[in-house]
Amino acid sequence: MDAANLEFIIQMLEQDTDLKEKIKDQVTEFDKKTRTMAGLLNKIHSTPTAQLPPLLDSVQPILASCTDITAVIAQLVPANQFWRWKDMWCNSLRSAVFSATLIEYLRSGTLLTLPQVGGILGIHPEWADRFTLAAEDYLHGLISLVNELSRLAVNSVTLGNYEEPLRISAFVKDLFAGFAMLNLKNDLLRRRYDSLKYDIKKIEEVVYDVSLRKLAPTPAK
Template sequence: MTSDITSGFAAVATALEHEGQLRERLRLQRDELDVAVRSLETQLSRLHYEVDWSDAVAGARQQLRTIGSGFLELQSLVPEGMFYKYNDLWRQCSIHIVQSCLLIRFFETVHAPGPQFSDNLDQSQANDSVETCTAALVTKDEVLEMLDGEKAPTQPALRLDLEEYLLGLCGGIQELARLAANRVVLGDYATPRKLAFFCNQVYAGFRLLNFRNDSLRRSYDALKYAIQRLDSILYDLRIRKLS
């Protein structure tokens, strides 16, 4: 009887050791992914101080492919059926990836078919730019497609938790609100109007959801302050007859 109990605990000790080793491998891979994600965010930070954002967005899109490979390698270490046991380890990486994808998708679609940025954009063009704003909100599936790139048929699919996706959207909207002020500093008065229109549409969509998760509720509550900042920027532009 004693030997059976001892052998039972020995098996548990072995299982715990294997789990600890797996967690350590996941942390190491997560740390490498985190470096790549920070590099992506550094690339996108150029949107705040460069008038022409095409190079920044194109470079960020290319970096997503590298991040996708690292993300897939990380998730491939997880045993089947254990995704939700370990995904907290890379949760923040996932959220920041979604946030970056939102920015990339916005700037890839915001000027179609609206007028391109111009220092000489007149009042009628500025008004029309909002009406013709077709900036698209990146979906959960599109985030995975942007990461996958040219995925081989035998390659396992990436996974993204719905909560991580929604938290990433909240973070992305707050980043767009910060970006609006910096675009004004650059003399770009049309883009903040489009940012405000887009963010208000996303905020309206969030209001349809009933959040029972504390972290999602807090992030959602923070969105209204981002919308207020955008409204304040538009108000300042209007009273100065710049928009």
């Protein structure tokens, strides 16, 4: 290997190392924001329904500030190198999807679509080759949402909200039906999807108990 070739390789390695550190710094900030949001949203399990709006309002600015980080990462990643670097931020992005979808469920009882979550996080379509919300990451965030709602089904009863488990049950079953239509490979996403059956069973047990005790009105047929 001649000196010129060796020097070129050294420069390439140094550039990669420098880029990796810059992306890592942004991901560290992203992690801080998602952990803060998760910590605040964990309070939903001990917060009466009437007091949820102020709690959600306190999380919203943090979620909105994630757009600053996604913009910087998109600027850092070279064109056509999304798949090379995405593993660095995918966990943070999945956590952000979880927070965004949980907030929306608690506000309106509806599910945010993948494009809607991307919009909330400030991810532009023209970044697709550098930074985007992959379907896999969106689905991981939805699975975390179901995990959290199964907890909420139990804790809402403790707080005297007997109708919430019924709403959660209908929402989760509809979401699970959507997952069932996907051709998921035998990987982490598939294993996490399979675990949703335990969450649904947990929710159904709460609904059964509430219905048996006639603590919530019977849904209209």
